[in-house]
Amino acid sequence: MAETSLNFGERGELFGVFHAADGGGPVVVFCAPFAEEKKCSYRTFVETARALAAAGVPGFRFDYFGTGDSDGAFSEFTPSRAIEDIVAASAKARELAGTETLALLGLRLGGTLALSAAPRVSAERVILWQPVLDAAGFFDLTIKRQMLRKQLIAASGSDEKRSSDRADGHMPGPDVIDLDGFPLSRAAGEEIRGLDGARSAESYPGPIHLLQISHTESLSRQHARLAAGLGDRLTTAAVKCQPFWNRIDLADTTPVIEQTVDWLK
């Protein structure tokens, strides 16, 4: 099926790729995860969009302002701006697909952002891939993961340590956090910590499909709690799959894609 890359947004500052399809289903807007997780999941988003298009479901992938091919620096990324970008992407996706029926698909923090944007864009439904429901916990863990990585580098005495030890003028300023090479503003970090995926899920009135992607097919306590709170509005499935959003090595994401196509076709 045809794929078209384009710029959109008020000043053409955002970049997206439209995957055309002729099945008449909802157009799916892909909401990417955060920082390193976006890099690692890029290919899975492409493969999912293509699988959906083959099943007759059009899709629209895009980069938030300050990420990927969109304008801006990463230090300008904020969750509130990203939500505005989802709104702009939704309008563009509807225009390109020629349909008003729209679904949001979000991975990790992208799921949290999708839930926040869903009422504003009147999404017919939301698909969540291993969403971040506790954003404060997620952000703290991201910081701790970086701390652990630095300890490993220090223990190995690698060149990366010596390079990062140099005062070479590339150190982030006091208002910026170096998040594994992503210069995140402290304000954006605080904004991320304030997101509440579980509450957003309660506020959104439409159906939600939650796909748990982990080492086990048993629903986690957190997901089970959400399911209990949302009742019939939430459909859940659990697939045993490597967390491809933080893996450099190959991961077979077929079960993730198949379940998603099954929900949307």
Added chain:
Amino acid sequence: MSEASGERIEDKIKTMIVERCFLNIDPSEIADDEVLITRRDIDSLKLFEIVVGTEEEFGISVMGESFTVDNFRTVQDIADCVRKHVA
């Protein structure tokens, strides 16, 4: 506590590592004292999975200010760390 129910903490840790790191081995193949990073090709992301898995499995918090990767060098190190936190 798993030892009270008859299962060694070390064995529970090995099962957790195999599951969370998607290792294609039997948990019993991991020796208590082998260095996980070099012997099982554990990178920082997988090691982080093990740390989070340890917290979830044993209901403890190990990532405080005194956190060090030395506590996660071997299964024995992790088990010692768990015992210290639940004591």
